[in-house]
Amino acid sequence: MDQKLVVSRLGDVMSREPSSNNPRQDKEPSTLDKLVQKLPWLGEEFTSRQSLDGLSEGDPSKPDRSTSTESLPEPSQDHSEDKALDNQGLSSGGEAAVPPDGEFAAVVPEETGVQSDRNHSGDEGEAVEPSEMAEPHVAEPGSSDEMSEEDFLTEQTVSMSDDQDIAEVDMVGPTQDTQFTSKRESDPADPESKLEDPLEGDDGAHIPTLGETVPDDVDETANGLDTSSFVDGDDLEEMILEPLSEDGSLEPGVVHMMGDVHYVVTECLPRGYYRGHNELEDETKAVLFHLSPLSHRDLWRDAGSRHRMLPEIQYEGEDGHVLEDIEGQPIGTGLSLQQALQALDRVRQLMRFMSVRCRVAVTDICIEGLVSTTDTGLRLRYLPALVPMDEPAHVSCSDGATPIEGSETEKASEQTSVFLWGAMLHALVIGEPLSAEGLDTNVLVRLRDPGLPQLLATTLEQQHPCPDLRTLRDICRDFMVSPALRYMVGAATTVGLNPDRLCNEDSYGVVHSQCEYHDSRPQLVRACVADGMGGEEAGEVASKAAVDAFCHAPAPTSFLQAEEQVRWTRSLGWTANRAVLEALAGSGGGCTLTGVVVVNDCLTLAHVGDSRAYLHSRERGLQLLSRDHSQIKALLDSGLITEDEAAASEDTNQILRALGDGRQDVLAEEYVDTLGGLKDSAGGSVHGETLKLQVGDLVLLMSDGIWGSWEYRESVISDALCQVITDADREPQAVADSLRQAALDAGADDNATVVVLKRVG
Structure with missing residues (x-):
């Protein structure tokens, strides 16, 4: 143990403390108490050694073992080298931090192979210069310098001046295979004297301190670090705590001032919001407010007033912000x-x-x-x-x-x-x-x-x-495939009660198809009514040809857009006209046609003659969708006759347009009318070219044998139709049967046909 610096062990430190057996009764806690508070393991070790040695503090009857049996040189009073150890803390190996005044040093075991850099003689009897780092000292086998770990724990002592503040000492106990490395003071002028980071390993790898997160790309076993031991090998998981803001720092009933308004808190909400109301107003006029100011306030002033999804910002300032309270059901x-x-x-x-x-x-x-x-x-x-x-x-x-x-x-x-x-x-x-x-x-x-x-x-x-x-x-x-729309259909027809009409010249047709594509499920409904004319067999032949062409003509490759649907529906009217001409083969005759095409919920119309289309909804009542191409309607629109004169006229069945007209090549495209053909008193379109069908809406297509059963006054016809629809509970087949029966009850001088289409989903 010669040529080593050994200081008094902890028993010597105790000898300089007050002699009270209960340190808590002294004004200041003892140095040992402070060390034990700092390092619990040290107190356990010291207590165990006391019981082994049979020593008690302040017992003069026992031999003094506070110093080594070997003679020690007088410690040097030059503490310049000790300052290099200031504030370096401990490595994961267990180095002890040295106080700034350098009043003590720890005994280093020979197994560590490192000598202290305090002034002493080397193995060769040469003094080590203070400015140089001491070379590692490796003990020879069997030499007197060998010391066991138990002896080291016993001999580890601290020498400290009485006025040293124990709070400045930060020490971690030695562990097995730990190497203590001393650092010399850094000299800016000497690049070789640059201090190493006490938290850097020999290869420059950073050793995380307690509480520091280890990056994913860091080898956890480098420098002896194994994070698996932290939780017995289990994976570390983040603990998600409930937000404290939901409990709120304001309790219900508290009055809080924001701006120049006092708000009464009624409820604590998520994200730190509160529901409340102006103290001077009714509780029903609730608002939401937050105690934090808006971040990016300029952006919110711009966005908050322009987008319908965002709540209105009623106040914002350094003390928080106030929002409108949106009433609704959380999804x-x-x-x-x-x-x-x-x-x-x-x-x-x-x-x-x-x-x-x-x-x-x-x-x-x-x-x-x-x-x-x-x-x-x-x-x-x-x-x-x-x-x-x-x-x-x-x-x-x-x-x-x-x-x-x-x-x-x-x-x-x-x-x-x-x-x-x-x-x-x-x-x-x-x-x-x-x-x-x-x-x-x-x-x-x-x-x-x-x-x-x-x-x-x-x-x-x-x-x-x-x-x-x-x-x-x-x-x-591609994944927002709407559920298939559903439609119900009702239809009824009768030859009527006129003895001279032996054949029903009316025809109707309804075709409902559904397609399935990767991005849509288009519903396609084609429905029409045709009223034949011309006597002999020309009327029924013409109406049958028109209905068959309208319902079964090939669909274009694209018809899902509204404009495409309008063009296709009108073209179906012209296709039906060519089919009538071919079927009649120049024998004369023709028919009316009123047909609709419904793609999903969008309706378009093709119309020629005086058959009619109506829409009935719970909200809007009954609406006429078509314009009669008749002589009596033209006289009324031009103001040449009054409604009373029209009601008394016997020429209500004289029409101006019909399918089967051989002038197809010279007729204008508008000869086949659309939904936009119905004009208001100012000449504007009543419905536009398309109509959106809502759930519960009824579409009615009928020949003049149905609507002509009543007096030729639009108000009378509308009231009679609404009454029948209401009495039939708006069920399609019941409505169709009731309208046919109403025509028969009125005398049914003509063939009567009606088709009812209802959207039910």
Whole structure:
């Protein structure tokens, strides 16, 4: 043990402390107490050694073992080298930090192979210069310098001045195979004297301190670090805590001032919002307010007043902001894919608006804040989180929790909003928020809803990036297949009661087809009524040819757009005219035609003659869709006769247009009328060229044998039709049968035919 610096052990330190057996009764705690508080293991070790040695503090009857049996040189008073150890802390191997005044040093075991750099003689009897780092000393086998770990623990002592503050000492106990390395003071002028980072290993690898996160790409076993021991080999998982903001710092009933208004708190809401009302107003005039000011306030002033999904910002300032309270039903979670896509399509439109108009990405939307309103559809109760484009961004779906893995980007873009859209789809359909680890591929393989795995992978997985919100819209259209619309049909016809009419010259037809494509399920309904004329067999031949052509002519390759549907419907009228000409083969005769084409819920009309089309809805009542091509109607419209004169006229069945006209090559295209042919008193179109059918709407097609059963006054006809429809409870077949019976009750001088089409889904 010669040529080693050994200081007094802890028993010597105790001898300089107050002699009270209860240190707690002293004014100041003892040095040993402070060390034990700092290092519990040290107190256990010292206690065990005391019991082995049979020593007690302050017992003069026992031999003093505070010093080594070997003679020690006087410690040097030059502490310049000790300052290099200031504030270096401990490595994972167990180095002890040295106080700034260098009043003590720790005995270093020979097994470590490192000598202290204090002034002493080397193995060769040469003094080590203070300015140089001591070379490692390796003990020879069997030499007196060898010391066991137990002896080291016993002999480890500390020498400290009485006025040294124990709080400055930071020591960790030695562990097996630990090497203690001393550092010399750094000299800026000497590059070789540059201090090594005490938290850097021999190969320069950084050794994390307690509480520091280890990056994914760091070898956890480098420098002896094995994070698996932290939790007995289990994987580390993030603990998601419930947001404290939901409990709120304001309790219901508290009056809080914001701006110059006092608000009474009535309810604590998610994301730190409160529901309340102006203290001077009624409780029904509720608002939402938040105690934090708006981030990106200029952007919100611009966006909040222009998009219908966002709540109106009624106040914003440094003390918070106030929003309108949107009344509605939360859409909840556990939705079907179709329900979720319908809701999220509105969200996608909002994201697109914010991207194009405001140049921001949406990074968070509260799922609980998605509410369905009766008047404006889906809206957001709380403001979403925004990040300006080209700024760093990440997506978080749980009120400021850890960013979802895979969502972090150096620059915000539409892809950031797309990622949030996918996270919301995950929550709405699966019923659980997306975890911080991102999309779990094991979840994808368990999904049984076609389209959901594809959409989640497209929006959330980095190997399937969705570039922008427009592309997302196109992708969703392939999976947003609307449920098939449903229609019910009723029809009735009669030859009438006229003894001179031996044959029913009226014809009708209804063809309903449904197609299935990858992106749509188009419903196609063609229905028409034709009233034959010409006597002999010409009338029934003409009407049959017209109905067959209208209902069975090949459909064009594209007819789903409104303009295409209008052109196709009119062309069906001309196709029917050619079919009538061919069927009659120049024998004379012809027919009227009133037919509709319904593609999904869009109706278009082709009309020639005086048969009629009506629409009956619960909200709008009965509406005429067609214009009579008759002599009496032309006289009325021109003002040449009055309505009373028209009602008394016997020429109500004289028509001006009919199918079977051989002048087809010279007739104008408008000879076949459309829905836009019905004009109002100012000459404008009443309905336009297309009409949207709502659930419950009735479409009625009838020959003049039905509507002509009543007096030729539009008000009389409308009232009579409405009464029959109401009495029949608006059921298609019941309405058709009732109208036929009404014609028979009125005398049925003509053939009478009616077709009723009702949308039921």
